[in-house]
Every structure is written in structure tokens, then in C-alpha cells.
Amino acid sequence: MTDVDIRPSEARPSAGRAFRAILWRDVFVTGKEFWVFLAQVALQPLFMLFVFAKVLNAGGYVTDDYAHLLLPGIVALTAFLTALQTVSFPLIMEFSFTREIEDRLLAPLPTYLVAIEKLTLAIVRALASAVVMFPIGALVLGSAPWHADGLTLLVVSLILGSWVGAGIGLALGTMVPPSKISVIFAVILTPLMFTGATQYPWKSLDSMRWFQVVTAFNPLTYLSEVVRAAVVPDVPHIAPWICLLVLTLSGALFTAIGIRGFMRRALS
Amino acid sequence: MSAAVEVRDLVKRYPKRDVNAVDGLSFTVEPGEIFGLLGPNGAGKSTTIGVLTTRVRATSGDATVAGIDVVRDPVAARRLFAVVPQQSNLDRSLTPRQNLAFHAAYHGYPRAERNARAATLLDEFGLAEQADVKVDWYSGGMAQRLMIARAMMHEPRVLFLDEPTTGLDPQSRIFMWERVRDLRSRGVTVVLTTHDMDEAAEMSDRVGIVDHGKLLALDTPAGLTRGVAGQGVLDLSVTPAAGDDTDKLIAALTDVAGVSRGEPVGNNGSIRLYVTAEPETLIGPAVTVLTSRSATVTDVHMGSTTLEDVFIDLTGRALR
Structure with a gap:
């Protein structure tokens, strides 16, 4: 027929190549819809910052210090939720209505690697959103807290925290049927957002013991605490090593649950 | 040369079901053959194709595609077969051309070659004019053609077509039949499932009729009509x-x-x-x-x- 068929192909299929190609597909699509992505990740935290740190401050309800305490929490929240949503919502759609994931499930790589790719992309996108949040926050607040010594801790904790968010997203994305997407928002996302010590330091809850216990079960609490430890170390916080340990353990747990769910959906 | 597809004593029982979806199925498809798998809805056709295309885990039995055991080595098997599903599963975040190019990328084709192959196949399937639009704009027939083009991107030895012409207009149907015969002439083995009898008779070199997960008959279309009913x-x-x-x-x-x-x-x-x-x-x-x-x-x-x-x-x- 054509010369394409006659010329020997230079194709060298391998799991590594397939993984990179699938990751590149997702990065490519993110780039194509970059402004949508930016609006998705930045708008909500932007308004939260603006209302809690600026508007309430203008009315005299919160102090200037609160703004510097809130920004790291909002960065943690943004990274966590970006990772979670990057995996969960597309996955719910791709496994049901659009079936778009099938072409990738039939690529020459072990099926679990397709799930790992989703987690990888989520961490990349979450880190990008965290990086974006600092300048946006500085713009809204007029200044942003900065602590150069904490940079390594900040990066490590954001990677671990995004991984946990992505793992939860993978578990949700493979368990929740498309008809229940709105339930995720109401029953899972909202409680996660407000029990994650993002808007308040955990230690400040000493007088509200029951709520402190509730927040201790939310992995986001440990991300918020360790990001504050890195950026505003003067604010009392849970010891970073505890936070990193909890984040690592919960990342492993949710990844295991998520990959199990993924394999169940991918293979019947 | 070994069989293109070999299924032996294949059994699939889904959890919480009383009966086997596939119940001891055996058949062989020769290289270069167009093989039609016929059966009523729920007969076990899709499950059988699911096992052969590494998406369904077999309960017992053996299945090979192009000589590769799909149960033991699904990753190697995926290089050698391609699937065209009944419903579109095209990537709607990508253009038609990108759908082809990324598919080839997943299969390890270098950039220059995947772009060249995509251009050739888009042309061959009459899609060159609409190669850079949104996939959402495609009609059912165009989506079907694009999916076959995508399947051909990584030069499979066996192509699985699930109900290839269901819902297509007569022109698209004839085009599809020509393309499938064309594939055979290039040495690609085609396994198609259908319950369109005309299609099966027209297209297939041999037909296997399946019901309740078992093979009821296997012969050429002429042989079947002669043998069973005079x-x-x-x-x-x-x-x-x-x-x-x-x-x-x-x-x-x-x-x-x-x-x-x-x-x-x-x-x-x-x-x-x-x-x-x-x-x-x-x-x-x-x-x-x-x-x-x-x-x-x-x-x-x-x-x-x-x-x-x-x-x-x-x-x-x-x-x-």
C-alpha cells in the first residue's frame, strides 16, 4: 500500500516509553487548557485569602499576623485539593461516559503504571499550583511570609502532601460512580477543607479538644502544619517529623487503596 | 506459522453470577483470516474478546494472540493486537491527528515516524481534511474510521472489531467492509463480533456461532448454511x-x-x-x-x- 508499511518501523515499545508518553499526553492537555487549570486551582484560594485576610482585616476582625498564618495554610490546601481533583474527577468520567482511558489501558505497560502516572501528574500539577499561590498571595496580601531555611522542608512536604491528595483522589475516582460526583463535593471535599487546619493552627485548638481530635484524622492537617513550620516557624506547630511520617503513611495507604480500586475498574 | 488467535477451554465466571459468561470455549483463528464471532446479546462474545484483549481476567483456560499468552504476558500481547470498540473511546482532549500520534507514542514510535504514519492513515481513511478539528464534531462513521486508523497506528497483527458497522449509514458500511478486506490483504488477522448476519456472511472467511458461552458451530458462511439447514x-x-x-x-x-x-x-x-x-x-x-x-x-x-x-x-x- 504505502511506503510506511514497507519501511521497517523504528518503534521500540517499552513500559518506560509508554509511561512517559502517557504522562506527556496529560501535561500536553494541561498546557492546552492552562488558563482553565489556573482558574480551577487559583480562584477558590484567592477568594478565601481575600475575604479572610483582607476583608476581615479591614473591618478589624483579624490581625495582620493572621494573614501570614493563613497563606501557608491556603498553599497547603491548594496543593492538596489540586492533586485530589486532578485524579478523581477525570478518572470518574474516563472510566464511565467517555471511556477515554481505554486507549491508555491498552498501551504496552503494566496496568498499575497507568494509575501511577495519574498520581505523578497530580503531584506535578499540585506543585505548580502551590508555586502559583505564593505570588498571588503576596499580591492579595501586599506581602508574603518567607523563610529561606525552610525551603527544603517546604518542597518535601508539598510533594508528600500532594501525593496524599492524589492517593485520596485515586481511591475516590475509582470508587465513586459518575452519578455521585456532587456527593463528593458535599460529603467529602467540604469536611476535608475545613478540618485540615488550613485556616487555623492545630495547636490553637487546645481549648476545643473534640475538634482537635477530629482534625487529627485529616491528613491535610499535617500538611498545613508542616508547611507553616517551613514558612512561619514561629507559629506553634506539630513537629515536622511527625507530619512527614503521617503524610508518608497516609500516602502509602491511599495509594494502595486507590491502585486496588483502579485495577478492579481496569480489569474485570 | 502459529495461529493468530487460539482459545482453549476458556471459562469466565463473573463474581456473584450463577452461570459462566464463557463456558469452555475453544477456537482457532488462522493468520490472515477474517473471523466472525456471532451470537445473541449476552452470549459471551464481548467477554471472550475482553479476555483476548487483556481487559478481562480468565477464570480458567488458555488464550493466545499472535502466539503470546494474553493471561501470562498481557503487556507483550498489547503490542501485537489492536481493538476497535463499538462505542467511541477517542480522546476528546486531543484532535483526531493527535489521537493517532499519541497512540503511536504510547507504543514507542519516534516522533517523525508517528507523524508520518498519522498523515498516511488519515488520508487513507478519508479524514485528512478534518484531521485538526475537535473530535466531538465527528459523526459516528467518522469516529469509527478514526478508531480503525488509530488501531492501525502501531501495526497490529490481530485487529479486534466489536460490532464495526452498527449504526453506520450504508456508505460508511461499504467503506468499512472495503477497509477490513484491505487489512486482510496486508496480512492483518481480523476478529469481528457482530449480530448483523449480512455483515458476517459478507465479510467473514469463517464464522463461529456462540451462545451461553459455548461454541455452537464453526465453519465458512457457505458451509454453515449448507450444513445446518439444507x-x-x-x-x-x-x-x-x-x-x-x-x-x-x-x-x-x-x-x-x-x-x-x-x-x-x-x-x-x-x-x-x-x-x-x-x-x-x-x-x-x-x-x-x-x-x-x-x-x-x-x-x-x-x-x-x-x-x-x-x-x-x-x-x-x-x-x-
């Missing part, structure tokens, strides 16, 4: 005399030499005779039998048995 059919519209009825007429008619069996069709006295001789030679003897019983013949219709007759004969008339 050479032809003779349809008679008859009004029985008073005191006589259709069943008695059928009993009398099956005594005629060359008639293998008969059955009532509908409730208006029509009778279908399956015959082993040429149908036209039996009109005289049949009418003689009927007039001797004072029955009135109002219409006579001759026909050859079709794959549909065979299918109904094997799988029954009950709705699924």
Missing part, C-alpha cells in the same frame, strides 16, 4: 381444509422426498420447508400433497437459507 427453503402460504390443520400438513409435507423438515411461520398458516434439493423442483410435489388434502395454496416463495436461518436454528427465537 440447501434452501420453500415458504408456502396455505389455508387448510376444514378438519385439517397446519401441523398435519407439515407432517404430510415432510414425507415428500427432498424435504428435510418443516415449521409453521407466524399464525396465518404459512409453512417453511427446509429442503435438501433445489427448491424449485419441490414446488410441484408439495402443491400436489396440499391439493390432495384440499388445502388452498395462496403463495409460494423460494429462497436459499441464510446465515440468519442458521443462527435462529442454533440459538432459538427467544428474546434476550
Whole structure:
């Protein structure tokens, strides 16, 4: 027929190549819809910052210090939720209505690697959103807290925290049927957002013991605490090593649950 | 050369089901063949294709594609087959051209080669003009063509087509049939599932009829129609005399030499005779039998048995 068929192909299929190609597909699509992505990740935290740190401050309800305490929490929240949503919502759609994931499930790589790719992309996108949040926050607040010594801790904790968010997203994305997407928002996302010590330091809850216990079960609490430890170390916080340990353990747990769910959906 | 597809004693039982979806299925598809898998809804066709395409775990039995055990080495098998599903699963975040290029990238093709292949295949499938639009704008026929083009991007040895022409207009259907024959001439083995009998008869070198997870018959379309139901059919519209009825007429008619069996069709006295001789030679003897019983013949219709007759004969008339 054509010369394409006659010329020997230079194709060298391998799991590594397939993984990179699938990751590149997702990065490519993110780039194509970059402004949508930016609006998705930045708008909500932007308004939260603006209302809690600026508007309430203008009315005299919160102090200037609160703004510097809130920004790291909002960065943690943004990274966590970006990772979670990057995996969960597309996955719910791709496994049901659009079936778009099938072409990738039939690529020459072990099926679990397709799930790992989703987690990888989520961490990349979450880190990008965290990086974006600092300048946006500085713009809204007029200044942003900065602590150069904490940079390594900040990066490590954001990677671990995004991984946990992505793992939860993978578990949700493979368990929740498309008809229940709105339930995720109401029953899972909202409680996660407000029990994650993002808007308040955990230690400040000493007088509200029951709520402190509730927040201790939310992995986001440990991300918020360790990001504050890195950026505003003067604010009392849970010891970073505890936070990193909890984040690592919960990342492993949710990844295991998520990959199990993924394999169940991918293979019947 | 080893078989393109080999299925041996394949069993699949889904959790919480009483019966096996696939129940000891065995068949072999030769290289370069177009093989049709026919069966009613829920017969086990899709499950069988699911096992062969590494998306369904077999409960027991063996399945190989292009000599690779799909159960033991699914990753290696995925390099050698491609699937075109019934419903579109195109990547809607990408243009048609990007759909092809990324598919080739997943399969390890370097950039220059995947772009060249995409351009060639888009042209071949009549999609070059609309290669850079949104996939959402594609009609059903165009999406189907794009999915076949995508499947061909990584040069599979075996192509699985699930209900390839369901819902297509006649032009798209004819185009599809031509393309599939074209693939065969290039040495690609094609396994298609369908319940369109004309399609199966037209396209397939051999047909396997499956029901309740078991293989009921396997032969060329001509062989199947010859073997199961004789050479032809003779349809008679008859009004029985008073005191006589259709069943008695059928009993009398099956005594005629060359008639293998008969059955009532509908409730208006029509009778279908399956015959082993040429149908036209039996009109005289049949009418003689009927007039001797004072029955009135109002219409006579001759026909050859079709794959549909065979299918109904094997799988029954009950709705699924």
C-alpha cells in the first residue's frame, strides 16, 4: 500500500516509553487548557485569602499576623485539593461516559503504571499550583511570609502532601460512580477543607479538644502544619517529623487503596 | 506459522453470577483470516474478546494472540493486537491527528515516524481534511474510521472489531467492509463480533456461532448454511381444509422426498420447508400433497437459507 508499511518501523515499545508518553499526553492537555487549570486551582484560594485576610482585616476582625498564618495554610490546601481533583474527577468520567482511558489501558505497560502516572501528574500539577499561590498571595496580601531555611522542608512536604491528595483522589475516582460526583463535593471535599487546619493552627485548638481530635484524622492537617513550620516557624506547630511520617503513611495507604480500586475498574 | 488467535477451554465466571459468561470455549483463528464471532446479546462474545484483549481476567483456560499468552504476558500481547470498540473511546482532549500520534507514542514510535504514519492513515481513511478539528464534531462513521486508523497506528497483527458497522449509514458500511478486506490483504488477522448476519456472511472467511458461552458451530458462511439447514427453503402460504390443520400438513409435507423438515411461520398458516434439493423442483410435489388434502395454496416463495436461518436454528427465537 504505502511506503510506511514497507519501511521497517523504528518503534521500540517499552513500559518506560509508554509511561512517559502517557504522562506527556496529560501535561500536553494541561498546557492546552492552562488558563482553565489556573482558574480551577487559583480562584477558590484567592477568594478565601481575600475575604479572610483582607476583608476581615479591614473591618478589624483579624490581625495582620493572621494573614501570614493563613497563606501557608491556603498553599497547603491548594496543593492538596489540586492533586485530589486532578485524579478523581477525570478518572470518574474516563472510566464511565467517555471511556477515554481505554486507549491508555491498552498501551504496552503494566496496568498499575497507568494509575501511577495519574498520581505523578497530580503531584506535578499540585506543585505548580502551590508555586502559583505564593505570588498571588503576596499580591492579595501586599506581602508574603518567607523563610529561606525552610525551603527544603517546604518542597518535601508539598510533594508528600500532594501525593496524599492524589492517593485520596485515586481511591475516590475509582470508587465513586459518575452519578455521585456532587456527593463528593458535599460529603467529602467540604469536611476535608475545613478540618485540615488550613485556616487555623492545630495547636490553637487546645481549648476545643473534640475538634482537635477530629482534625487529627485529616491528613491535610499535617500538611498545613508542616508547611507553616517551613514558612512561619514561629507559629506553634506539630513537629515536622511527625507530619512527614503521617503524610508518608497516609500516602502509602491511599495509594494502595486507590491502585486496588483502579485495577478492579481496569480489569474485570 | 502459529495461529493468530487460539482459545482453549476458556471459562469466565463473573463474581456473584450463577452461570459462566464463557463456558469452555475453544477456537482457532488462522493468520490472515477474517473471523466472525456471532451470537445473541449476552452470549459471551464481548467477554471472550475482553479476555483476548487483556481487559478481562480468565477464570480458567488458555488464550493466545499472535502466539503470546494474553493471561501470562498481557503487556507483550498489547503490542501485537489492536481493538476497535463499538462505542467511541477517542480522546476528546486531543484532535483526531493527535489521537493517532499519541497512540503511536504510547507504543514507542519516534516522533517523525508517528507523524508520518498519522498523515498516511488519515488520508487513507478519508479524514485528512478534518484531521485538526475537535473530535466531538465527528459523526459516528467518522469516529469509527478514526478508531480503525488509530488501531492501525502501531501495526497490529490481530485487529479486534466489536460490532464495526452498527449504526453506520450504508456508505460508511461499504467503506468499512472495503477497509477490513484491505487489512486482510496486508496480512492483518481480523476478529469481528457482530449480530448483523449480512455483515458476517459478507465479510467473514469463517464464522463461529456462540451462545451461553459455548461454541455452537464453526465453519465458512457457505458451509454453515449448507450444513445446518439444507440447501434452501420453500415458504408456502396455505389455508387448510376444514378438519385439517397446519401441523398435519407439515407432517404430510415432510414425507415428500427432498424435504428435510418443516415449521409453521407466524399464525396465518404459512409453512417453511427446509429442503435438501433445489427448491424449485419441490414446488410441484408439495402443491400436489396440499391439493390432495384440499388445502388452498395462496403463495409460494423460494429462497436459499441464510446465515440468519442458521443462527435462529442454533440459538432459538427467544428474546434476550
